[in-house]
Amino acid sequence: MAYVAMARKWRPQSFSDMVGQEHIAQTLQNAIEGGRLHHAFLFTGTRGVGKTTSARILARTLNCTGGDPLHPCGQCESCKDISGGNPMDVFEIDAASNTGVDNIRDVIERVQYPPVIGKYKIFIIDEVHMLSTGAFNALLKTLEEPPEHVIFIFATTEVNKVPQTILSRVQRFDFKRLSVEQIRSRLRYICEQEGINATDETLDVFAEKADGSMRDGLTYFDQAYAFTGSDMTADAVRSVLGIPPVELFFTLITAIEGHDLKGCFKMVDDACKRGIEFTPLLDGFGKFLRNLLYTRLDAFTPDVLNVSEDLYSKYKSAVPSLKNGDILRISKMLIDLQATLRYSTNPRLLVETTFARMAWLDHLTDLRRALAAINDPSKAGASDEALKKKVTEVQNMLDAEEEAKALQQREENPFAALQQGISTGYSVPTYSRYELAAAWNSIRARIADSEGFAMSVALNDTVLETGDLQQTPFPVALTYLSETAEDSWGAKQMDEHPEYLERLKQILEEYLQTAVSLSIKTRVFNEAEQQIRKQAQMSPYELDLEKEPGLQKLKQLFAAELIYSHKSARPVVPQQSEGCDSDNDDNA
Numbered sequence: 001m002a003y004v005a006m007a008r009k010w011r012p013q014s015f016s017d018m019v020g021q022e023h024i025a026q027t028l029q030n031a032i033e034g035g036r037l038h039h040a041f042l043f044t045g046t047r048g049v050g051k052t053t054s055a056r057i058l059a060r061t062l063n064c065t066g067g068d069p070l071h072p073c074g075q076c077e078s079c080k081d082i083s084g085g086n087p088m089d090v091f092e093i094d095a096a097s098n099t100g101v102d103n104i105r106d107v108i109e110r111v112q113y114p115p116v117i118g119k120y121k122i123f124i125i126d127e128v129h130m131l132s133t134g135a136f137n138a139l140l141k142t143l144e145e146p147p148e149h150v151i152f153i154f155a156t157t158e159v160n161k162v163p164q165t166i167l168s169r170v171q172r173f174d175f176k177r178l179s180v181e182q183i184r185s186r187l188r189y190i191c192e193q194e195g196i197n198a199t200d201e202t203l204d205v206f207a208e209k210a211d212g213s214m215r216d217g218l219t220y221f222d223q224a225y226a227f228t229g230s231d232m233t234a235d236a237v238r239s240v241l242g243i244p245p246v247e248l249f250f251t252l253i254t255a256i257e258g259h260d261l262k263g264c265f266k267m268v269d270d271a272c273k274r275g276i277e278f279t280p281l282l283d284g285f286g287k288f289l290r291n292l293l294y295t296r297l298d299a300f301t302p303d304v305l306n307v308s309e310d311l312y313s314k315y316k317s318a319v320p321s322l323k324n325g326d327i328l329r330i331s332k333m334l335i336d337l338q339a340t341l342r343y344s345t346n347p348r349l350l351v352e353t354t355f356a357r358m359a360w361l362d363h364l365t366d367l368r369r370a371l372a373a374i375n376d377p378s379k380a381g382a383s384d385e386a387l388k389k390k391v392t393e394v395q396n397m398l399d400a401e402e403e404a405k406a407l408q409q410r411e412e413n414p415f416a417a418l419q420q421g422i423s424t425g426y427s428v429p430t431y432s433r434y435e436l437a438a439a440w441n442s443i444r445a446r447i448a449d450s451e452g453f454a455m456s457v458a459l460n461d462t463v464l465e466t467g468d469l470q471q472t473p474f475p476v477a478l479t480y481l482s483e484t485a486e487d488s489w490g491a492k493q494m495d496e497h498p499e500y501l502e503r504l505k506q507i508l509e510e511y512l513q514t515a516v517s518l519s520i521k522t523r524v525f526n527e528a529e530q531q532i533r534k535q536a537q538m539s540p541y542e543l544d545l546e547k548e549p550g551l552q553k554l555k556q557l558f559a560a561e562l563i564y565s566h567k568s569a570r571p572v573v574p575q576q577s578e579g580c581d582s583d584n585d586d587n588a
């Protein structure tokens with residue numbers, strides 16, 4: 001016997017089979033029974049929730065002559081005609097591939113002829129929002145004055161794209177997404193009918209992955225059934241559908257809790273070997289973190305969370321040293337990762353690095369030290385060549401990231417941070433110890449905004465210089481740069497106002513998320529800084545001149561230095577326009 005896909009075999013045949021859309025079935029039934037039938041319907045909702053199926057049921061029901069107004073008999077001429085596959089009175093048009101006016105003209109032409117077998121001529125237009133404006137306009141006339149024997153059923157996933165003129169002429173039904181319970185109970189029914197053994201846990205794997213779509217749920221069910229046969233275990237189903245088992249996430253979170261980088265990398269490797277893709281892996285981890293928080297907060301019962309009692313208590317006792325705040329921060333990092341993953345040229349490395357960062361959440365800047373420790377020949381595990389290679393890769397990636405961030409900081413509009421602060425209240429960005437110098441502009445902008453003018457001015461002509469990057473508290477010197485070695489004005493201000501220094505220290509600690517020891521230094525500009533300073537003071541004209549090849553040659557030959565430039569007066573051609581002062585004052 002040929003295998004018939006479950007999705008087809010168990011497609012609902014009448015309104016009483018429709019799962020999750022009982023409100024719609026009820027309204028339609030009432031209308032049919034009461035004889036108050038609208039001539040145009042619009043079914044909206046996300047994909048796979050039963051819009052087209054309901055349209056077909058409605059068409060069958062309306063044209064059935066079997067006597068029961070609610071259940072198509074399947075025996076009468078109309079029912080047979082429809083199930084025959086090429087019905088004479090029911091037309092299905094997929095607007096996604098028939099968008100034009102001509103397709104609609106074809107429909108309109110058919111509208112004029114009475115039905116052949118049934119009572120109505122029924123037009124089902126799927127994805128109706130895809131029709132062109134011309135096609136909608138052509139349709140409108142028929143919708144305004146339809147012949148008695150015509151019924152239109154439109155279906156769409158994007159009702160906002162359907163013109164108002166159409167919307168005002170149809171009876172609209174909104175289809176709901178299906179809950180996990182609704183999909184599970186439909187699958188349970190199918191299992192009973194088909195003699196398939198499956199636990200609730202197994203069926204929930206389908207129901208969760210289906211994400212509100214019955215059709216998707218049935219497709220996954222088919223996919224797994226072809227592989228497992230009548231004995232469906234949750235593990236086998238997960239494996240077929242590429243869904244990571246929850247144990248993987250317990251391993252990961254335990255590695256994160258223990259700052260175990262090797263464990264994080266191993267988990268990713270493990271997932272890859274099982275053929276799990278990153279998108280379901282990260283989705284699964286997100287769900288896992290949510291369940292972890294919910295069980296800790298006693299917010300929901302095991303039943304509501306869709307987990308067994310055993311699993312619930314496992315969640316509850318997991319990773320005790322991670323605080324709820326840590327789990328929220330990990331979730332935030334995960335969400336950021338999910339957003340950037342699809343743009344990444346090396347998704348695996350990105351996932352691994354992010355997991356490593358999660359593992360070193362409270363010591364983010366020590367990540368390099370941890371990596372170095374793995375490479376240390378005196379430590380166990382250093383002989384693992386694959387791991388060493390991985391560590392080098394991660395180190396390179398950290399380097400590239402830091403460079404990119406620093407560059408971005410330099411190019412960033414210094415007012416951006418200020419504007420953000422005004423509109424959202426300060427969300428303090430955090431920086432690694434390596435990024436402090438680059439972050440200085442944004443910190444200054446914040447001080448100018450929130451600490452007042454006097455303190456802000458006292459910080460002019462400064463850079464931040466850092467000491468030993470591994471030392472805690474982290475040594476930072478607020479360094480005043482001047483032409484001479486004398487104390488600068490700003491340094492004196494800081495000396496007279498110790499509260500400025502204290503406040504700056506607090507702000508730095510906030511940005512770096514670590515203890516800071518802050519000192520004040522004064523020094524003269526070094527050569528590179530002199531150069532930058534000089535260039536900053538030059539006019540654009542002088543900057544151009546500096547690049548002039550003749551001058552460069554002169555400099556080279558005589559070690560010459562440009563100390564003064566004079567722009568010669570050129571004759572200015574007066575403008576021809578009249579009634580307008582020409583701006584021709586000579587610059588002698």
Ligand SMILES: [Zn+2]
Binds near residue numbers: 066076
């Ligand atoms: Zn019938």
